[in-house]
Amino acid sequence: MANDRGQTQAAVLIAAIILPHHKVTGSGQAFLVEAKDEEEQKKLTTELAKAVKGDVTRLSNGMYLVLRG
Structure with a gap:
């Protein structure tokens, strides 16, 4: 049952790349x-995504997230 068709794997947040005006209170297990x-x-963002072979998402507020999964 390792490959159940109903299961999906969620992406893991590796890092959030922010600017000084972004207010982030915590990042859990992710790099900030x-x-x-x-x-x-x-x-x-580009360097980090390449290093961890992750995908990049830019949020509407200008933050970049590096995700893997």
Whole structure:
């Protein structure tokens, strides 16, 4: 029963890459990386996603999430 058709695997949050104006109180098991500006944020997001072979999602507020799963 290891491959049950009704089961789906949820993505795991690896990191949130934020800017100084984002207010995040905690990140659980994920890395929380604060970039100094949008250029550094994009660069760090790309590098981190590549390092962990993760997918990137940009939220409407400008935060980037690196997910795997």
